[in-house]
Amino acid sequence: MNTRKPPALAVAGTAALVAGSLSPWATFAGYPGKMSLGGFPGGARLFCLLLATGAVLFVLDLGGRRRAALAVGIGAAAVVAVNFAGLMDHGGGIGSVAWGAWLSLAGAGLLTAAAWRLPAGTPAPKEWPVLPVAVEVAAVAAAVLALLGAVVWGLRINESSRFVSFLVFVAFVSVAVHHLGVFEALGVLFARRQRIALVLGGAAAVAFPFTQQGNAYWIRVFASIGVFAVAAIGLNVVVGLAGLLDLGYVAFFGVGAYVGALLSNAALTTVHFHVPFLFVVLLGGCVAAVFGLVIGTPTLRLRGDYLAIVTLGFGEIFRITANNWDGLTRGPNGISGIPDLAAAGFDFGESHALFGVTLPGFANYYFVELVLIAGAILVFTRLNDSRIGRAWVAIREDEVAAAASGIDTIRLKLMAFAIGAFLAGCAGTVNAHVTTQVSPDSYTFLESILLVAAVVLGGMGTVPGALLGSTMLFVLPEKLRSFQDKRLLLFGAALILVMRFRPEGLVPSKRRRRELRERAPEGVPGLPGASGAPPGSPVAG
């Protein structure tokens, strides 16, 4: 690792960026982050200041540093640009932007130009040496802490404009770090120290409610995410591993929720029969799995896209049935007033104090969900690493070839379907208690699409992908309330763009990344455009 003299352009750019970040950005008071004050890096200016530390890339000769430095420069410019828009919107016109913002913009531009002129240099190393255990564990712990820190930090930001700046900041830092090969290295590290990584990740998840200082809002949101995440992992078994697109998956979730609600002793339940909650969870999962088998048996003999439509139809049938079967589901009103869980004298709705932090009632559900997520992860990973998982991959890649090599494709597809439904059903029973009511309009086609999107955006076939995807899809709308009306529009566009530019998702499975990135050779059966159209396809009557 050589150190060099930094180019003058970079020095000037960094100086301007730092000076700009410490200077006022607004000519009027009231913009979030005390932007009219000088000598104080409040609001989005802090992100620019932090990005300025990326200037060390001009001194250290790291692999992939050119692209990383470019990401830093463009990122800083993007943060300033976001705030330009916000300032002009707030204060009215370009006059409301103070000189500090202009200086920062100039600095970011200079940094970008300096990065552009860097030599392409060596690419980031692919192989990383095995380091002492303590160092590796420390690295894993640092990564987990950084993630937790970023989440907690982001959630504390209340203003929309500042949160968008934060998102831009995180996105560009991630790109920069990615180009330095850090994520690749962490992936290897996490795989090598899997147990410790799991324990630390779990610990971070448990620690999350304690970071909220008794504030219930985000714990409540995360209690919703937890249920969703279990369902997303279940859907990932179906979509990610077995390659079966299920567009009515939320119906299984709904089946579980209705089972949970009906057996909950709620005043409005139509079934007066109460069993311990643990059994209810399993029962909800089993009922959903039975539904999965019923819907899967006739359709899994067919090609995948028929399945997508039939599952969609099934989802609609479920919703309409729940809407019309007054005797069991109470129709459109649904079942409300579902009581909190209680086990051995412990009321899940009450808040508790632990280590001097008050944990609101939702934290209890959050912890229950963590257990459920852990179970779902166990099921997912053990299946994925087993003979069954390999058979699923074979089916996903080429069903005919899989059948020819002795795989009982229908049985295995049914199994994937039933396991996915089971996990959704379990999640649904918990959800009934978290939301305290179930009604048919909670289980629409759009919810199914949200689940599919969580899996696809996060990365098909990986657990972190499903978790990340469901967290993003829940937290972003909560945070970006000023965009709420355009949420679905952006979401549709995001689906198109992700499929176009990063079809493997944010956290891709290695296998899927390879298969999506390398073009299939011509003439391979099973790909559209390859030779051999199916009989029945000619456009003729």
Added chain:
Amino acid sequence: MRQFLQQLVNGTVLGATYGLIALGYTMVYGIIQLINFAHGEVFMVGAFGGLTVYRYWLPDSLASNVWVALPAVLIGAIAVAVGVAVVMERLAYRPLRNAPRLAPLITAIGVSIFLQEAVRLFYPGGKRQQAFPQMISSGTFDVGGVTVPWVSVFVVVVAVALMVGLQVFVKTTKTGKAMRATSQDPESAKLIGIDVDRVIVVTFVLGAALAAVAGVMQGMRFAQIDFRIGFLAGLKAFTAAVLGGIGNIKGAVLGGFLLGIVEALATQYVPHGSSWKDVWAFVVLIGVLVVRPGGLLGERVATRA
């Protein structure tokens, strides 16, 4: 008996719309094996295109003349729908031609949501129901005790004419021949000099034009449209295409009429039929796939993944 005949007529009119939309699904599927999930939205956008022409471009003096207004509305609808379909094919589907088949399907869902939301957010008053002009008199006539609105006659006549026209086009023209060749074997079609990309675009254009006409029909029959009409109509039309045998033009027409009639009769004769109105299509779909997965006129469905 009279009630039965009445529902038969209602079902036929309903089926004409389903059939027209189903043709778009079936042609696209026949050529690139893609369930164009956004096709229902093309239908919806077409209806809005027609509405736009009537509301903003047609001078009042001409709007009352059905011989001017109706063609103008139809042309506007077709132009908008075709434009959307071509852009959609170019930007969303063509880059994914060689991707695993899950990818274009998810893209199609994205396109569908995007189009719905675009209309809802950016069309003036798009969040509410929009009144659709009634260009044909709302009068009816009686045949043997069955009431038939004039609009229905228009719908069925135009739909059948278009269906026959499409069949003739595919059977006799050079482009039609190229379409059939491409659907049988795109690789060989390329080898004998067929511009496969062009054929695919033509397929999307034809499907979009038919869907746009269906959109105008829907607007005229129900006197109102909104951004949501594409979803259910698209699903039912897809069911119709599968019912008739996907990839098969005659099948789509037959499936459309059959599904429309089944829906009308079930709504009438099944207890509480109207609250289950939207279920029948799916019941039929699942039933067909269990009993005869290739559809009524289709051949055996390949097990190609």
